[in-house]
Amino acid sequence: MTPLSNATLADLPSDVARPTYDRSQLTPGIFHFGVGGFHRAHQAVMLDDLLSQGLATDWAICGIGVLPSDARMRDVMRDQDCLYTLVVRDPSGKQERRVIGSIVDYLFAPDDVDAVIERLASPAAKIVSMTITEGGYNIHPVTGEFDLTNAGIVADLATPQAPASVFGIVVEALRRRRERGMTPFTVMSCDNLQDNGRVARRSFVAYARAVDAELGDWIEANVSFPNSMVDRITPVTTDEDRSVTSEAIGLTDAWPVVCEPFLQWVLEDAFTDGRPPYEHTAVQLVDDVEPYELMKLRLLNASHQALCYFGYLMGYRLVHDVAGDPLVATFLRAYMDREATPTLRPVPGINLDDYKTQLIERFANPGVRDTVARLCADSSDRIPKWLVPVINEQLATDGEIVLSAAICASWARYSEGVDEQGESIEVVDRLRDTVMGYAAKHSTDPLAFIRDRDLFGDLIDNERFVSAYSAALESLHASGARATVAGLVGQ
Numbered sequence: 001m002t003p004l005s006n007a008t009l010a011d012l013p014s015d016v017a018r019p020t021y022d023r024s025q026l027t028p029g030i031f032h033f034g035v036g037g038f039h040r041a042h043q044a045v046m047l048d049d050l051l052s053q054g055l056a057t058d059w060a061i062c063g064i065g066v067l068p069s070d071a072r073m074r075d076v077m078r079d080q081d082c083l084y085t086l087v088v089r090d091p092s093g094k095q096e097r098r099v100i101g102s103i104v105d106y107l108f109a110p111d112d113v114d115a116v117i118e119r120l121a122s123p124a125a126k127i128v129s130m131t132i133t134e135g136g137y138n139i140h141p142v143t144g145e146f147d148l149t150n151a152g153i154v155a156d157l158a159t160p161q162a163p164a165s166v167f168g169i170v171v172e173a174l175r176r177r178r179e180r181g182m183t184p185f186t187v188m189s190c191d192n193l194q195d196n197g198r199v200a201r202r203s204f205v206a207y208a209r210a211v212d213a214e215l216g217d218w219i220e221a222n223v224s225f226p227n228s229m230v231d232r233i234t235p236v237t238t239d240e241d242r243s244v245t246s247e248a249i250g251l252t253d254a255w256p257v258v259c260e261p262f263l264q265w266v267l268e269d270a271f272t273d274g275r276p277p278y279e280h281t282a283v284q285l286v287d288d289v290e291p292y293e294l295m296k297l298r299l300l301n302a303s304h305q306a307l308c309y310f311g312y313l314m315g316y317r318l319v320h321d322v323a324g325d326p327l328v329a330t331f332l333r334a335y336m337d338r339e340a341t342p343t344l345r346p347v348p349g350i351n352l353d354d355y356k357t358q359l360i361e362r363f364a365n366p367g368v369r370d371t372v373a374r375l376c377a378d379s380s381d382r383i384p385k386w387l388v389p390v391i392n393e394q395l396a397t398d399g400e401i402v403l404s405a406a407i408c409a410s411w412a413r414y415s416e417g418v419d420e421q422g423e424s425i426e427v428v429d430r431l432r433d434t435v436m437g438y439a440a441k442h443s444t445d446p447l448a449f450i451r452d453r454d455l456f457g458d459l460i461d462n463e464r465f466v467s468a469y470s471a472a473l474e475s476l477h478a479s480g481a482r483a484t485v486a487g488l489v490g491q
Helices: 006-011 037-041 043-052 068-079 113-120 151-158 166-179 196-211 213-222 239-249 290-314 319-323 326-343 352-363 372-376 379-386 388-396 402-414 432-439 463-478 481-488
Strands: 028-033 060-065 084-089 095-100 103-108 127-130 186-189 228-231 257-259 264-268 284-286
Touching (some): 037 257, 043 060, 166 196, 264 290, 290 319, 290 402, 290 481, 319 352, 319 372, 402 463
Parallel strands (some): 028 060, 028 127, 060 103, 084 257
Antiparallel strands (some): 084 095
């Protein structure tokens, strides 16, 4: 089958939307680190919307990969002229296919890092954005400080003009812009972190100061790091997705993206060197992102953790099956109402009851076919950022924490690496050996898992949390996940 490319766009079926603009006339103004499924279902779609309106022709996207695993994306982007199919699946089973053309170039830093830095140091580069995951900012989970002892950072600091990390590349590009008297670009985080812009600022400024204190001060004073809240459930693309999509469009698409219909981007309107006219899209430009990001992180993201470990232990493997279980849905809503919502601020324009109802409906969308294993992955980067703050705030106000403690216990039980049917669990986490090591001690030390202050802070010292956690973990071992959840919600 012929590959999807500029030359084959005209061969697409009439029901597949495709770029109506001249891609050859586009100039990249946004350079994005971490071109994965989420970026291509979210930010790239917003730019495609603008380009379809004849706007933002100098704001197209150039993707950048820095990890060895990004070589595959480089090859697909090269072979398909950076085109790909977006497949939007709604709960009824209806699928809408659309070819996105807003990404026009892709650079793989290990091929020629100096060429990447020079592109970022060019006047055309006005925004450097990123989806490098919650754990990608190299911030210590308890101290909140940038880790200068990280091996990759140590290597970059030894040769700062030939770096390999996103921090080294971005800071070196900013150094060259400063040296050349140029306006600095905006650094825009699109990751699921509270205060993601401030976290990014802390990371990049800390790295820069380690290179040159004056450079760090200049970046802190002159570079904008807007906060944002991003939302669209985007599961990992499967071989079946590739096959079905290619068959539907009549062309080979080696890396389509599947997602839900829901799309939200709340963005702080604070840019150093201009921005695309996002007001002509669904982007919500605001002065204060925090109410929206707390809502999303503590209701959606933390609820994903609430369902995934219990769900996996119950035997579920697809998210919509777990969320469609009335017992789990009741548990999710109870966590949202009793423990997460009291920690939120009023969210302008949002009815929280409707939002929470919609969340469970989104989780239960059978068209998305998101996997429980995806939600269980990288938990050491998620639980401390999404759930532990809820627990701490509730403890500080004498609020309820029983359900949140039980979610922590379900992660600990999951990390034992064997489900309730005796089948092995593949634990995917950068701290895999550490968390599984703690979980292996449960028979002799039931509190081993929560003794790690890097993950749980001082919760081990709080009698109320320890009591609730211990009760949930004991129930998981004695009665199983379903009975534990039933007991938690009084069923």
